[in-house]
Amino acid sequence: MSEHQPLSVDGQPQQLNQDEATQLAEELKQQIRNGVIPAGDSDSIERMVAGLGDPRGLMRLTFAESLGVVGKAAVPSLCRALSEHDSVTVRRAAAKTLTLIEDPRALPVLLKALLNDPDPVVQGSAVGAMAAVGAEAIDGLLEVLINPNSTAMQLGLASWGLAFVGARAPEALRNAATSDHAEIRCAAIAALGDQIQSLDDSEARGLVEQGLKDSDRDVRAEAATLLGKLHNPAWAAPLLEPMLNDPEGQVRKNAALSLMKLQATASRPALDVRLSQEDQTDVQAVLKLAINQLDQAG
Template identity: 40%
Template sequence: MGDSHRVAEDSALQIAANDALLERIGAQVALDTFDGSDRQTLQQLVEGLGDPRGLIRLRFAETLGQIGAPATPLLREALANHPNAVVRRAAAKTLTIIGDASAVPTLLHSFLNDEDTVVRSSAAGALAKTGEVAVPALLDILSDPEQPEDIKGHAAWALAFIGPEAAAQLYKALDSDCLDVRRAAIGAIARIAQERSDDRSCSALVCALSDPEPTIRAEAASTFGQVNYPPAIPHLISAIQDPEIEVRKAAVSSLGKLGNPSDIEPLRAALQDPETVVQVLAKLAIAQIQNRAEERP
């Protein structure tokens, strides 16, 4: 009973100390009087990321995020070595707020090696926030045959999140011999096209409709359902005859979403597709186009 009482008492004291620390440093940060060279206080703030109360952990992360770069070295140290997974998770999320490129090596190590899945996913999010500087490492991960699929999936997501900032490297990656690299690059370029509808990203997607890999052709065909790019329409019509069913499905669905009456006749050919699902999608696409035409004044 005595030991448990002391543990409870120590916990209460630590909680009170954390509250006081947040109050004091929060005021300094608000007044822009915080001393970024005060390593002892920065360390206390980082330890506060392990507070048992979720909202208080969030406040510590936000405070460290406002402090910014001076907190990065201690956050990197916590992410790499802290025994408490809660602190490592919060450190990664705080580095996401800061977006400091100097944290990339530590984030990569945690992304690939931390035993905690939440830490790994949070590190991936922080890598995405750091932007273009993280792209080469993410592409290396995707090209590594030893990396598991979940890691590659997070890397591809991070590339898509970075998006336009990484455009130059993404277009170059389309020439990669590695399927995982090309697939992630076209997924990220698809997001750029959806956000911007610029000619370069849309042209890259048109080229991807001829990629030797059906998953990439299907990704490109599907994207044009959300991007109004008229030069793609003849290529989508050709994709209705693609040997792979997923590509045909994506092309038919996208033509229906684009809603051009001139596409009805090519879509009628898909009504004779050997796969029932493609026939059904073709019927739906034709109905979509006809309904939209009737709604026009």
């Protein structure tokens, strides 16, 4: 992401009253209906950006769609609005409009909004816009995952963004799954499901299997959970049964829950053996639940 030059976000935003916004929106809709791209000069763009603060949702949509048609020329003004505007409505709309344009130059500003904007909708829309850019957004999303100051919501949004991008950039996601940072490996493993199901990616399968042997508890737990979501008990059950003996209780629980979700009735004896040896009450409860559900499924 560092290869993109930061956009200038200096300047004062314009404002439109409702009559001006209505007139401008009608002009823009007529232009688009006639196949005419709205004017891309700075003054015209600033007026459209000002329209993103209109209290009428359909009006904001017209301005957002028009800016999307203008495309890359609108990115500096949208980044300025996202970074500096006092109105949360404008910041939300600016982030959503950047999603339509998919310009990598906006990534630094979008990352800043994810990490610093106090509004959760702005944060979520910023991640959506980052994910729309594709593989070039991965570095920024990974920065969020290893940032000790990231909130639980920011971590969740970054993980979602990583999964979304991974479907379009599988190689980048596979690289993340072998990162030196456990947080990144964990998020990448969780995001591999689409590649395995949609692309039958054998490399991704191998990374999940590798994740089951990871030195980090959370990575092993995430890999065990993912196996339960892939609807392939013939592959997953033999991998999950040894995880019932993992030294970490959370991993044992996740393995049992995944066997239950897969309706892996052939794994019932392995669950029985684990239950007879288990000394953690929370893990015992999960094992009993899994056994009960498999009995019903069988």
